[in-house]
Amino acid sequence: MGILIDKNSKIIVQGITGKSGLLHARQCRDYGSDIVGGVTPGRGGTSIEGFTVFDSVADAVSQTNATVSMILVPAPWAADAIFEAAEAGIELTVCITEGIPVRDMVMVKRYLRHSKMRLVGPNCPGVITPGECEVGIMPGNIHKRGNIGVVSRSGTLTYEAVKQLSDAGLGQSTCVGIGGDPIIGMDFIDVLKLFTEDTDTKGVFIIGEIGGDAEELAAHWVKENLKKPAAAFIAGRTAPPGKRMGHAGAIITGGKGLAVDKIRMLEECGVVVAQSPVKIAEAMQEALNKN
16 A cells, blocks of 8 residues: 555546547556546547546546546646546546646645645656556656655656666655646645655655755654655756756746755755765665664
8 A cells, every 4th residue: 555546546537538648548557557537528428448538527536436537638728627626526636737837826726725635746747656556657667666655856857766766675655756846736745744654654765856945844844753764866956046957846046946955954854865866775775774
């Protein structure tokens, strides 16, 4: 059992008849995830490659008992897709879509304050509980079942970290890519709380980037609350001020969000920080050995 998703999760894909929606629905199904259908307005009652298509999330939920949604719809309509999932009673939505306008996410964030639904993303690689379930676009073959929880702002760095951890014999309990946009659903602390409560998670690896203060806030939370070994890597140590790193949220502004400040704060709060992306597994092992 992992956090957020497991082998019993019933998943629908919003935007399943699009090229990306169908591709990743198929890949998740091949991994073993229970994809019970998809949603494309106007295509209800049809099927595509063995997936039943519904006109609305409400229809899909009522007929499949789905509790999880993966969103792969174009950015202009992604916020509406999130609202629709919440109103239909979906418990967890993973929004892969990139490029959602910040204004739209402001409205989503405000709406979710009064909703029970959890949102991962947008602009994220998703969630995977190795050997059980994947909701997202992560390469499942590099993951190995184990006891390290991974939470990351970066998609590709998540894959690098997981491959190193797996090769070092450090399997993962669950990996969560929270996304790199300025406004997202679940943040580091939201995920860390779940890892704290999860008996299958014995250590945590945090992957951060320049920009914002999410890593500093997470560091303080770890110091006060996390009783498990923690390690981290911060990308962007050599990025000059004003330089983006692919993510809308990964930009240094006003002298804030510097990698050096994040690294210092994490280390002061007891987190072992990898000094290079090739030292991720070593940092995690060091943190485990300290406890």
